[in-house]
Amino acid sequence: MGILTSPIPIQAIKTLCTNCGVRDLCLSIGLSNEDVERLASIVTQRVKIRKGAPLYHAGEPLRSLYAIRYGFFKTTITSEDGREQITGFQMAGEILGIDAISENRHACNALALEDSEVCPIHFPQLERLSHELPSLQSNFNKLLSREIVRDHEMLLLMGNxxxxxxxxxxxxxxxxxxxxxxxxxxxxxxxxxxxxxxxxxxxxxxxxxxxxxxxxxxxxxxxxxxxxxxxxxxxxxxxxxxxxxxxxx
Missing domain, CATH: 1.10.10.10 (Winged helix-like DNA-binding domain superfamily/Winged helix DNA-binding domain)
Incomplete structure (x- = not known):
């Protein structure tokens, strides 16, 4: 098995989020310690993924978004004739799984390029918490906007x-x-x-x-x-x- 789950107590998760080295790059940027703990409460476990193993596959239902605590990933899509196209590389502090929000299913595959660890953020709970915390909703909107900007940059890269x-x-x-x-x-x-x-x-x-x-x-x-x-x-x-x-x- 490539994925190793590591359940840990909620209090340990809260401490982890508050002191995380990539906190200022993640959804918790700018949040108070109290609000960070509320966000941490919907992260029930950390997940370790071995190099070369998938985090999720295209077509799988959306359950969580994944904040990369450490490591490196690539996302890919596969054409009808079986050819693989890499759509991005993601590193610590970035979020995986956003591709699944519109259709509630992942549009791409995510594979670890090195031994990595992610924090799954249960998406329905994230939506509910975002309604209660305007700063979290703002961070999430900025995250989605960055994805759009990245797509535009890629189009420029390929075209010009x-x-x-x-x-x-x-x-x-x-x-x-x-x-x-x-x-x-x-x-x-x-x-x-x-x-x-x-x-x-x-x-x-x-x-x-x-x-x-x-x-x-x-x-x-x-x-x-x-x-x-x-x-x-x-x-x-x-x-x-x-x-x-x-x-x-």
């Missing part, structure tokens, strides 16, 4: 940027997210494979490899295996902004 620019934008996105979590924006490890990156960006594997080589040649990044070091963040931003376009080979 060449391969080098798409990969540069991908690295910039990870850099920004690492910084918001208190980590270095210049050095981090890719949890996903190059094939996964290619699927997400709509590029072939060989195109991803060429983009990496060109950014190395420009002394913008240094990439060894999955270890990334951004040498010139301004140049990376300039590339995404189209300040220095390079033709794809």
């Amino acid at each position: 940027l060449n391969a080098d620019e798409r990969f540069a934008a991908f690295l910039l996105n990870l850099s920004h997210r690492m910084l918001s979590r208190g980590y270095s924006p210049h050095a981090f490890v890719l949890r996903m494979s190059r094939e996964d990156i290619g699927s997400y960006l709509g590029l072939r594997l060989e195109t991803i490899c060429r983009a990496i080589a060109r950014l190395r040649e420009m002394n913008i990044v240094r990439i060894s295996g999955r270890a990334v070091e951004i040498l010139n963040l301004d140049a990376l931003r300039g590339l995404v902004a189209g300040c220095n376009r390079h033709r794809q080979s």
Whole structure:
């Protein structure tokens, strides 16, 4: 089994939420300690997911949203002919399961890219609590808005940027997210494979490899295996902004 449930007492959950390292990135941002405890009361257990195991599958009914406490995930959809398309990568402080709200069933699959832990938030209870706590409802609305903005950014990425620019934008996105979590924006490890990156960006594997080589040649990044070091963040931003376009080979 890939999923390991770890039931713990409610009081321990409350303490966990109040002191959580990603509290300021989650639904509890800006809530008082008392309101955080009310939110924590609908999180009945933490769930651990082993690397490579699914958190949920497309078509399964909506039961909970999942706040990522630590770890890294990818979400995928599968076409009628069996091809897999990666729709996103999620890390600590982000919420999984929003795709299921409109139809009450998950539209995608969520798989762990490393050993991870999530806090399931029972959705019907979350809806009821949101009516009682305007600040929680506001946070939830902002969360949904961020998902829409992310979709728009992805459309821009796919429609207007060449391969080098798409990969540069991908690295910039990870850099920004690492910084918001208190980590270095210049050095981090890719949890996903190059094939996964290619699927997400709509590029072939060989195109991803060429983009990496060109950014190395420009002394913008240094990439060894999955270890990334951004040498010139301004140049990376300039590339995404189209300040220095390079033709794809």
